[in-house]
Amino acid sequence: MLPVDLPDTVRDALLAPLVDHACHGVRRDELTRSRFELLLNEGGSPAPPGTTHFDTPLGAAVRRWCAPVLGLEAHAPPPVYLARRAELGAAEVNRLLLRAAGVSAFLVDTGPEGADLLTAGEMGRDGGAAADEVVRIEQIEQDVAELASGGGSVLDYLAGLGDELTARAARAVALKTALAGRCDLDLDPGRPSRGAVLAAANRRLADPKQPLAEPALARHLLWAAADAARDRGLPLQVQTGMGTGMGAGAGDAGAQPAGPAPLAGFVKALQPAGVPVVLLTCYPYQREAACLAHAFPHVYVDVGLALAHAAAGAARVLAELLELAPFHKQLYGSGCRGLAETCHLGAVYFRCALGAALKARLDAGEWAAADAARVAHMIGSGNARRVYRL
């Protein structure tokens, strides 16, 4: 997996256990081929007739790196891989792949997922690691809205939102949102007016089953989460780039992928409160995210699921993050979701990509080996232990 001629200290640092600071639960149930293929893709649609989602970087990576973990030859054909998966059973497959990732702690977004996903505790147990919960604030809002719509007032709803955020934050290591792109933060990064929030909340309670699409209310929620994070000393994770507005699952027709630059004003407004802001995934705008992590002392960054998806191309993605993001601001997260394969592959390509970047710097005489080892340790686990107080 790693380049052959790295100094031992650097190799050891790369192979040391990771903190996966941003993952989701993986599926506990047996997966048919069609279900497995859907989970290979972020858009949620089957591949066009006559094609397969295995013909993607991620599909090739599953055959290359996950097949051997399940006892197959590398590059096993998809039917062979899926037959072996079925033979072993989902529970064993999850254990094998999560452990192969070499992770010592999972921080698990327990957001809008259902009973067929492993809980944070189960992720830790199956992966031989500690596990903590990251609270998804839009899930809290959804729960509170559905409750309030059964007869509660708007004021009850807003009070409930604050109470629930506080209560859930008390048991979590971070708050998280994928809503930032729907808050019109580039137009107004500040707290919305009370009147705007009340009006939006009224509309919201009329249709609480829908995903939240009121900018003023979404911004209110974001600021309420920032307050809760400040009070508990927790970071706020903000999903950006790939996966925030793309694809059939996006929930509203106008959503489009967007980089983190429009968050600059909000990020700046949070600076006095000292709340760490962790920009997640960010691809293909990882350089914009790196600029913010460079410019603001409280901004952190990862490229998450982009590593497993770019697969053989992951080195370039991570290399771009390394151009401007300070080494004490980068985190490792697999962004895994649904398939335990994505958890393992995130770790594989993170180690490969960082190893390639370090080797290039060592070969060119740019860095000393001790620096390379220290940076590998910081990004792989040290920064996460500091930021999340693990």
Place this chain on the structure above:
Amino acid sequence: MLPVDLPDTVRDALLAPLVDHACHGVRRDELTRSRFELLLNEGGSPAPPGTTHFDTPLGAAVRRWCAPVLGLEAHAPPPVYLARRAELGAAEVNRLLLRAAGVSAFLVDTGPEGADLLTAGEMGRDGGAAADEVVRIEQIEQDVAELASGGGSVLDYLAGLGDELTARAARAVALKTALAGRCDLDLDPGRPSRGAVLAAANRRLADPKQPLAEPALARHLLWAAADAARDRGLPLQVQTGMGTGMGAGAGDAGAQPAGPAPLAGFVKALQPAGVPVVLLTCYPYQREAACLAHAFPHVYVDVGLALAHAAAGAARVLAELLELAPFHKQLYGSGCRGLAETCHLGAVYFRCALGAALKARLDAGEWAAADAARVAHMIGSGNARRVYRL
């Protein structure tokens, strides 16, 4: 051209005939140096005094790869190259360069070009390939508007637009537009209201010689094209990135280069109709395009003319597309226009760039040789044959 140590199957797949799914006719007339230089540049202006458009990646590539096709040494100086070009004559130069591209089918945008460009049929004849027509919808609109302005009513104009789209679609393999950036699709991806269309059409007919600049009318045209494409089972090609809003030829002062992300809502609205949307060129936003091709089952992508323009830097451009775009969603197009050189160079750099990407994956053990060969075949011609039903 290709790395020396590729497996034979992969080499064969890379060297197999391509389908060039997005090109324009090349010039049939003899070209002076100043005319040739203008065609080396997308902006349409001469190089500043004391400089030359040969001092560009494309200019260097012409001397490296096209000079030998014309019987000269590689790296021939510009005057030598142009003298040889004149000596052979445009007809022979076009035959030599188009054939050197190794293309089995040209899909030719016969849009706003004039009598000095080869027709689709002539491109096929000179290139030793099949040829089909891609209809440029803004050209149809221009024709209908000029006709209607000679006494026709707005209703005639709108009816004529629909009729002409239907008639032209019946003889084409795809519809194409470079208008998407002028439709305000990020504000409203849906069909415009009848009233808005009528008002815009009235303004339009007052000045039909100008390029279409009414967002509501442009959006109407886009939707009418989508309807025609759906009825005929044709893809809709949408130009994005480089070349859509840049440069002196852009037609309105406010135009600016833009990525495909603002098209997400429109793309999503088209999904139920099953119309394939092919994002063309996309550079420098090819990763955004790849995200859409990943997320939506009906979205396809190429980097077109960016290959010939980036030339020695093309490998990185294609490599970024390979990070997230499924292999069954990528197409080869030269985007060539005016100079037969750009047709040949598109093919050269496509094969070089894809060859380099495959070699890196094979050397790292990431892919098996059979996978590399299959992917080369898919992107080079197989996907186009499927999408365009060739």
Place this chain on the structure above:
Amino acid sequence: MLPVDLPDTVRDALLAPLVDHACHGVRRDELTRSRFELLLNEGGSPAPPGTTHFDTPLGAAVRRWCAPVLGLEAHAPPPVYLARRAELGAAEVNRLLLRAAGVSAFLVDTGPEGADLLTAGEMGRDGGAAADEVVRIEQIEQDVAELASGGGSVLDYLAGLGDELTARAARAVALKTALAGRCDLDLDPGRPSRGAVLAAANRRLADPKQPLAEPALARHLLWAAADAARDRGLPLQVQTGMGTGMGAGAGDAGAQPAGPAPLAGFVKALQPAGVPVVLLTCYPYQREAACLAHAFPHVYVDVGLALAHAAAGAARVLAELLELAPFHKQLYGSGCRGLAETCHLGAVYFRCALGAALKARLDAGEWAAADAARVAHMIGSGNARRVYRL
């Protein structure tokens, strides 16, 4: 520093003296560790507790390349480096590092900086180079506004602005602005109406100590600068990307990093006047900038401070510029500011990055050695001598 096996002509061209067309003065005073660290970062904040700005690409580069210039081993630890810096004294450190850059002319932005920065003349003297002044137009505006607010009328203020621009342009080689992102140029690239300017100027004079934040007035200033540049035959330097809207020093909460694409309309409007527009820094949007430099005959581009900041990753940044920017449109600028280290590192990484790009083209047979040498000369100094009439 350079790849070992370059042809002598190419090596000589890369090592020839550079024109640094975009730099700032460096600090003349002795720097404590905390002050030095602040200057390593564009955001203006200390690193989070327990971390250091030395753990950045730039920090590693200082230890690698500047330590030997000060007589230390490469990779000296930060305390050793700073102790040696103190021992030598700021004046000697500046002389050593500025001379090590191998620059024959500095074009120095003498903008909003204070008495603790070297003047243009001092930069030239310490660096053994010629030096010229680049006038920062927002500094002129600030001076005129503060003067006018002491009793002057709005008309005096506007007249003073024009007079001062003319006077300062007469002694400068270029005008420069970092205001373009605050002019709403994407909404309206043209000259603002007299009424809008007067209204904005009235608001402005009520609070002249603040950075200019009135879009109409900022646009008026930009156009006035363009007029002055036209009259004197000077280029207009426009800061874009990294550093224009990011970070704590940005001055207004809504600022966000932005690429040069929204400048396309303004750039196009300037084309008839023949004023060269030089897009500075641009990172991470250097490909957008390259597109504009390709499309418009009067647009030039550099990546400035991004080279020193990306450090070991600089080759990829420059390589992206080389994809589409004509070779006669690229300039070398260190973008240095505060630390003489950034002046030296800009030159080091420019030569490394361009050397790597040229070597790749030579090794692949893409270019002849004479072409590589000519391009190195053009980008390193020839283009700047032409554009700035040095």
